[in-house]
Amino acid sequence: MSSIETKQQQVEAxxxxxxxxxxxIIDDARAAVPMARALVAGGIPAIEVTLRTPAALDAIRAIAAEVEGAVVGVGTVLTPRDLEHARQAGAKFAVSPGVSPKLLAAADDSDLPLLPGVATASEAMSLLERGYRHLKFFPAVPAGGHKLLGAWASPLPQIRFCPTGGISLTSAPEFLSLPNVVCVGGSWLTPVDKLKSGDWAGIEALAREAAALKAR
Structure with a gap:
């Protein structure tokens, strides 16, 4: 079994x-552990912490070390350096909004599984050639939404997607009903106001709503 296939199985799991x-998107690393515990308690164990703030890597370290049941990943990975820092911080998976030759080369050499982002069929085909069967569709709603993604199911049956970008609790079922969607990504579970106020019960409630959604 190839390294890429092993990592793709880890991504799928x-x-x-x-x-x-x-x-x-977390601004205060001190909120990371209670936030992650609330998500896990609500039935949402896989958590993508994006590299959009200075607190991100500290948040990932804290979740990886202290939150039982959490599978913490890193998002907004743009460079080989991002990938390595995420691995050192304890991330279990990495997510990128798109791809570059340098990032893909680094992913080949890293133990950290990558979920690369695509917005077109051509990008998806190029990654399929490299052995990627699980991709992020981003930005999902602006790029064409569930109708575009559903149109790819027949010509690209080997690929499964995690659409992210503009998805809400209300629109998630449209994506989850598609045969080529494994799950969706969404920021609505950890809104800024609840993170700042420490409303962990509110985040757990949002997680329970999300966990009750059904993928096909």
């Missing part, structure tokens, strides 16, 4: 843990 992977 992570994506199948729940119908939604929360996409988290």
């Amino acid at each position: 992570t994506l199948r843990l729940a119908p939604v992977v929360p996409v988290v």
Whole structure:
């Protein structure tokens, strides 16, 4: 079994843990552990912490070390350096909004599984040639939504997607009903106001709503 195939199996196992992977932008690393515990308690174990704030890597370290049942990943991975820092912080998977030759080369050499982002069929085909069968569809709603993604199911039956970008609790079922969707990514589970106020019960409630959604 090739290294890429092993890592793709790891990605698939992570994506199948729940119908939604929360996409988290965290400004205060001290909020990471209670937030992650609330998500796990609500039935959402896979958590993508994006590299969009200085607190992100500290948040990943804390979740990886302290939250039982959490599978923490890193999002907004743009460079080989991002990938390596995420691995050192304890991330179990990485997510990128797109791909570059340098990032793909680094992913080939890294033990950290990558979920690369695509917005076109050509991008998806290029990654399929490299052995990627699980991809992020981003930005899902602006790029064409569930209708575009559903149109890819027949010509690209080998690929399964995690659409992310503009998806809400209301629109998630449209994506989850598609045969080529494993789960969706969404930021609605960890809204800024609840993170700032420490409303962990509110985040757990949002997680329970998301966990009750069904993927096909």
